[in-house]
Amino acid sequence: MRFRTDLKNVKTFSKLVAALNSLEKLAWVRLDDDTARFTVIPDTGSQVWASLSADLIFDNYNIQSAEPNNTINLELPLGPLLRALRSASGSTYANLRLTKKEGLPMLSMTIHTMTKDDPDKARGAGAGPGAAAGAGYGYGADPDNDPGNPFNDPDMFPQEPLELTLRREREKIITQDIPVRVLHPDTVETIMQPRVREPDVHIQFPPLLQLKAISDRFTKLAATAASSSAFSGGGLFASTNTGSGGGLGGGGSASRHPKLLLSANMHGSLRLRLATDALDITSVWTGLENPDLDASNLPMPPEEHPSARFRAAGPDKWATVRLDGRDWSRVLSVGRLEGRVIGCFADDHALILYVYVPHTDDMTAEDVVTYYITSYSA
Amino acid sequence: MVVLNFTLSEEGVAVLHDALACMFKFSDDVCLEARKDKLTLSTLNLSKSAYICFSFAVNRFFARYNFEGTPQHRDRFFCQLYIRSLLTIFRARPTSGDQRDRDTSIERCDVAIDDGVGRKSRLVARVSFRNGITASHSLPYEVKTPVHAKFNGDEARNHWAISSRTLRQLMDHFSPGIELLDINTDDENRIVNFTCFTEKVQKRGVVNNEAVLKKPLHTNIAVEMDEFDDVEVENKLHIIISVKDFRAILQHAQMTSGALTANYSHPGRPLKLSYSADGVLCEFILMTVGEKTALVQKHKNPQKNAAKAPAPQLDSTSHRASSVASENRSNPTPSTSRPPQNAIQTRPRQPAFEIRPSPMPPPTTARSSGLFVDQTEEDEQWEPVNPDEEEEEDDESGRLGWNNTNEPNPSSIRIGSYLSRQAEAQPEPPEHLVSGIDPTQRLEEVRRFGLFSD
Numbered sequence: 118m119r120f121r122t123d124l125k126n127v128k129t130f131s132k133l134v135a136a137l138n139s140l141e142k143l144a145w146v147r148l149d150d151d152t153a154r155f156t157v158i159p160d161t162g163s164q165v166w167a168s169l170s171a172d173l174i175f176d177n178y179n180i181q182s183a184e185p186n187n188t189i190n191l192e193l194p195l196g197p198l199l200r201a202l203r204s205a206s207g208s209t210y211a212n213l214r215l216t217k218k219e220g221l222p223m224l225s226m227t228i229h230t231m232t233k234d235d236p237d238k239a240r241g242a243g244a245g246p247g248a249a250a251g252a253g254y255g256y257g258a259d260p261d262n263d264p265g266n267p268f269n270d271p272d273m274f275p276q277e278p279l280e281l282t283l284r285r286e287r288e289k290i291i292t293q294d295i296p297v298r299v300l301h302p303d304t305v306e307t308i309m310q311p312r313v314r315e316p317d318v319h320i321q322f323p324p325l326l327q328l329k330a331i332s333d334r335f336t337k338l339a340a341t342a343a344s345s346s347a348f349s350g351g352g353l354f355a356s357t358n359t360g361s362g363g364g365l366g367g368g369g370s371a372s373r374h375p376k377l378l379l380s381a382n383m384h385g386s387l388r389l390r391l392a393t394d395a396l397d398i399t400s401v402w403t404g405l406e407n408p409d410l411d412a413s414n415l416p417m418p419p420e421e422h423p424s425a426r427f428r429a430a431g432p433d434k435w436a437t438v439r440l441d442g443r444d445w446s447r448v449l450s451v452g453r454l455e456g457r458v459i460g461c462f463a464d465d466h467a468l469i470l471y472v473y474v475p476h477t478d479d480m481t482a483e484d485v486v487t488y489y490i491t492s493y494s495a
Numbered sequence: 496m497v498v499l500n501f502t503l504s505e506e507g508v509a510v511l512h513d514a515l516a517c518m519f520k521f522s523d524d525v526c527l528e529a530r531k532d533k534l535t536l537s538t539l540n541l542s543k544s545a546y547i548c549f550s551f552a553v554n555r556f557f558a559r560y561n562f563e564g565t566p567q568h569r570d571r572f573f574c575q576l577y578i579r580s581l582l583t584i585f586r587a588r589p590t591s592g593d594q595r596d597r598d599t600s601i602e603r604c605d606v607a608i609d610d611g612v613g614r615k616s617r618l619v620a621r622v623s624f625r626n627g628i629t630a631s632h633s634l635p636y637e638v639k640t641p642v643h644a645k646f647n648g649d650e651a652r653n654h655w656a657i658s659s660r661t662l663r664q665l666m667d668h669f670s671p672g673i674e675l676l677d678i679n680t681d682d683e684n685r686i687v688n689f690t691c692f693t694e695k696v697q698k699r700g701v702v703n704n705e706a707v708l709k710k711p712l713h714t715n716i717a718v719e720m721d722e723f724d725d726v727e728v729e730n731k732l733h734i735i736i737s738v739k740d741f742r743a744i745l746q747h748a749q750m751t752s753g754a755l756t757a758n759y760s761h762p763g764r765p766l767k768l769s770y771s772a773d774g775v776l777c778e779f780i781l782m783t784v785g786e787k788t789a790l791v792q793k794h795k796n797p798q799k800n801a802a803k804a805p806a807p808q809l810d811s812t813s814h815r816a817s818s819v820a821s822e823n824r825s826n827p828t829p830s831t832s833r834p835p836q837n838a839i840q841t842r843p844r845q846p847a848f849e850i851r852p853s854p855m856p857p858p859t860t861a862r863s864s865g866l867f868v869d870q871t872e873e874d875e876q877w878e879p880v881n882p883d884e885e886e887e888e889d890d891e892s893g894r895l896g897w898n899n900t901n902e903p904n905p906s907s908i909r910i911g912s913y914l915s916r917q918a919e920a921q922p923e924p925p926e927h928l929v930s931g932i933d934p935t936q937r938l939e940e941v942r943r944f945g946l947f948s949d
Binding site for chain 1: 660661664665667668670686707708709710711712713714715716717718719721722876877878879880881
């Protein structure tokens with residue numbers, strides 16, 4: 118079993134790992150001849166299946182094993198991997214290889230990096246600010262101070278601190294060893310990608326940062342509303358209306374996991390709603406795109422697809438899922454990948470998010486990260 | 496009478512604050528020692544494994560400095576103060592912003608120490624702000640002989656120097672959970688290795704257990720010897736120090752642009768880190784993990800050695816008793832000989848220096864968390880929401896809340912004042928009620944007194 122590769126697009130890799138790490142600490146990584154698949158299945162919450170073509174993040178990729186397609190299955194902690202990738206970001210060169218240290222399997226990352234001397238961080242101990250101000254006056258008094266003079270452009274000739282040592286900055290070699298477990302193919306055979314029925318609505322999402330900011334705000338409001346209504350229910354209204362007291366009790370238990378209602382229609386609208394006993398707020402995005410389906414991939418003619426019925430039923434026909442606010446926030450953390458996001462709604466059942474990761478070097482190629490989010494029952 | 500007074504510029508206040516903030520990561524209090532030619536701040540951590548000393552050259556650092564001395568303290572004056580209260584006084588205000596920020600910045604700070612027979616011992620700091628406000632602080636202090644760690648420079652033949660900022664940036668690559676740093680050299684490859692590890696090494700035979708995956712990231716950084724100035728180290732010598740201490744030092748060292756020098760001899764003997772900037776000399780003496788096996792097994796993997804190595808704090812106490820914490824008794828001025836009001840104990844605390852090893856753990860590492868690889872700014876917004884988080888920024892959270900206490904400023908009220916108020920609030924049992932109406936009496940029993948009309 119051999120795995121050795123140079124790393125490229127470390128930033129993208131690191132963002133993906135950060136997004137996965139917000140859902141679960143351990144990931145199952147399946148490497149083969151041409152893909153690297155990262156799977157995260159938390160005990161509760163949404164699953165992620167991220168399938169990346171090996172040449173998105175790897176270079177000089179070399180993999181060998183006894184399995185078909187040279188498959189290697191690993192279980193690895195995402196936290197240490199993320200930390201190693203952060204230390205590789207900005208490096209001149211980084212590679213990753215599977216190795217053994219003291220009898221334990223390790224994913225060893227070797228990073229060649231330079232330290233950057235950031236003079237702004239230093240306290241110039243008196244001389245610094247004064248000297249800079251003096252230089253500024255010098256320019257002002259210069260009689261040849263015309264805009265055409267390139268020497269007046271600080272960007273063209275940035276002032277550099279006087280280097281007193283002639284010692285040149287050298288490359289440092291950093292080794293980060295990530296503990297891993299090599300999984301036998303039999304143990305991962307049973308883990309299957311979830312199957313979801315044909316979606317009722319598919320829609321391109323608005324920028325996830327917007328959606329996340331509003332979702333997070335709703336989640337916090339839900340917690341506040343639930344706690345304050347439980348408080349008033351216990352104090353003032355419990356004796357007068359026992360019926361509503363029971364209802365409020367239910368709201369109290371939901372407060373720890375506030376549910377958000379996310380709906381979409383086939384007419385370009387996405388709606389996020391929070392409804393509690395005390396408040397009902399809704400945010401609506403309109404003018405979004407409902408992308409066309411690829412007829413060749415459908416199990417039925419496009420006009421019989423559930424989405425056709427939803428489109429025909431008009432803009433008031435919504436497909437809705439109930440989401441846990443915290444889990445949803447963790448899911449939306451994938452927005453840092455800055456990819457296009459398509460949501461597929463199976464009404465009252467599930468939401469599948471396809472996050473497309475663009476390749477920086479090949480604009481036509483895209484990899485996809487798939488989130489499976491189950492709707493909570495009402 | 497005024498024993499000592501000096502004036503600090505705005506820059507001087509900031510430098511002093513940085514030094515105090517650095518020491519606060521090791522200890523709660525600081526010893527101030529003033530002489531004619533220099534002012535020294537020093538402290539020793541609770542476990543006595545780290546000694547920190549900042550020396551300020553009088554002619555270069557201070558705008559004005561005047562040491563008078565007293566009949567008792569002719570050539571030097573010393574006292575012990577709380578770092579926390581000093582940090583509040585010398586807190587740096589933002590100066591780089593708009594005009595309003597500039598107005599609230601510190602213009603200068605005058606510090607005077609008033610002491611003498613029949614006088615209250617006080618350190619008075621008068622901070623003048625650019626907007627015309629002057630804040631005066633008066634701090635009590637304790638007169639206490641400072642303890643200085645001894646370091647034998649002749650014995651410490653291994654030494655190197657490197658840019659403190661380079662070293663600080665290298666520390667970013669270590670993960671937060673690690674405890675120990677092994678610095679070792681390899682003459683053949685002309686490199687110096689910085690290896691981190693924790694003592695919690697997994698036992699063998701649990702390979703298939705998930706615990707394997709909980710091991711922290713193991714990091715090694717190889718730096719070419721050419722990057723060091725003046726490197727002279729015994730080949731393959733492993734010297735092990737606490738990462739937390741090292742990080743705290745580098746956090747401060749990076750603010751000076753100069754080189755940081757390390758001097759050391761062998762495992763179990765102290766290591767000195769030093770650097771200087773504009774009239775301030777910063778010296779740190781750290782105990783290294785003393786390990787008899789280290790010398791024998793030094794060619795083996797450092798992690799194996801470390802597994803057998805005891806914690807540096809525990810092992811090094813014997814050395815410390817003799818070498819590090821040798822009390823400077825050259826000028827014994829026991830506080831008992833002083834008027835009692837001079838020896839002000841601001842609050843009961845642990846005896847700072849004792850010969851026996853202290854069972855207290857070293858101060859928390861949490862403060863140095865700022866040293867780890869920082870996330871890029873835009874990462875923050877992608878972190879999952881946590882609605883239960885209480886200490887969220889008020890303007891950002893959608894949480895509504897009211898202050899349900901009727902205290903004017905709850906945080907400033909100490910337990911003691913609550914206790915005293917409680918005592919006041921409890922009314923004396925009124926004498927006349929003993930024969931009258933018992934407050935727990937039922938209403939119908941009271942009616943017979945004719946107090947209520949039916």
